[in-house]
Amino acid sequence: MQVNLFLYDDFETMDALSLAEIFGFAPDIFHVNYLSLLGDIVNSSLKY
Numbered sequence: 001m002q003v004n005l006f007l008y009d010d011f012e013t014m015d016a017l018s019l020a021e022i023f024g025f026a027p028d029i030f031h032v033n034y035l036s037l038l039g040d041i042v043n044s045s046l047k048y
Contacts, residue, residue, distance in 0.1 A: 001029060001030055001031070002030075002031050002033060003023050003030050003031065003032045003033065004033045004035055005019060005020060005032060005033065005034050005035065006035050006036070006037070007034055007035065007036050007042045007044075008036065008037065008042060009042050009043055010043065010044065010045045011042065011044050011045065012044070012045055013044040013045065013046040016034075016044075020032050020034075
């Protein structure tokens with residue numbers, strides 16, 4: 001099953017990646033895709 005995570009500028013890192021981690025526990029069932037509206041690279045709200 002394909003799981004699409006749509007990311008946008010300043011998305012909450014923990015919100016998106018915690019979902020990806022959950023689906024990642026069953027890689028034989030789920031394939032996680034990361035998408036943005038225009039196909040560009042986006043930045044998360046996490047700043048170092």
